Amino acid sequence: xxxxxxxxxxxxxxxxxxxxxxxxxxxxxxxxxxxxxxxxxxxxxxxxxxxxxxxxxxxxxxxxxxxxxxxxxxxxxxxxxxxxxxxxxxxxxxxxxxxxxxxxxxxxxxxxxxxxxxxxxxxxxxxxxxxxxxxxxxxxxxxxxxxxxxxxxx
Numbered sequence: 001x002x003x004x005x006x007x008x009x010x011x012x013x014x015x016x017x018x019x020x021x022x023x024x025x026x027x028x029x030x031x032x033x034x035x036x037x038x039x040x041x042x043x044x045x046x047x048x049x050x051x052x053x054x055x056x057x058x059x060x061x062x063x064x065x066x067x068x069x070x071x072x073x074x075x076x077x078x079x080x081x082x083x084x085x086x087x088x089x090x091x092x093x094x095x096x097x098x099x100x101x102x103x104x105x106x107x108x109x110x111x112x113x114x115x116x117x118x119x120x121x122x123x124x125x126x127x128x129x130x131x132x133x134x135x136x137x138x139x140x141x142x143x144x145x146x147x148x149x150x151x152x153x154x
Contacts, residue, residue: 080153083144089138089143133151
């Protein structure tokens with residue numbers, strides 16, 4: 001695939017105009033991918049090689065169940081649950097249901113934390129350790145990016 005700088009600029013403009021987080025073109029064995037970190041700061045980055053599948057996020061070995069929070073959070077023991085994909089964040093199964101988790105809830109490994117919709121597929125995001133939800137970092141119906149922090153567990 002031969003692409004000149006003007007075509008690249010046009011693709012970057014399309015990315016911004018349509019408020020897209022990523023744009024990918026494939027022709028034969030060639031591939032170009034433009035991404036921007038967030039809507040406020042566009043940063044197109046062409047990538048001629050295919051992106052590998054994201055490796056599962058390595059989580060620290062869970063410590064014994066922590067004492068209920070009294071006097072604050074030990075940030076050294078805080079675990080962030082990050083989005084494994086770009087998608088729409090849903091806090092509940094549907095709009096009439098209770099959220100899967102709320103701040104202050106204690107979750108066990110395998111409990112569903114949220115649903116991420118990507119390409120019309122609903123993906124349940126599960127807790128990888130036991131702990132207390134101390135922060136929910138995404139809003140229901142919000143588009144989240146790959147690697148964005150969704151929850152903080154203590």
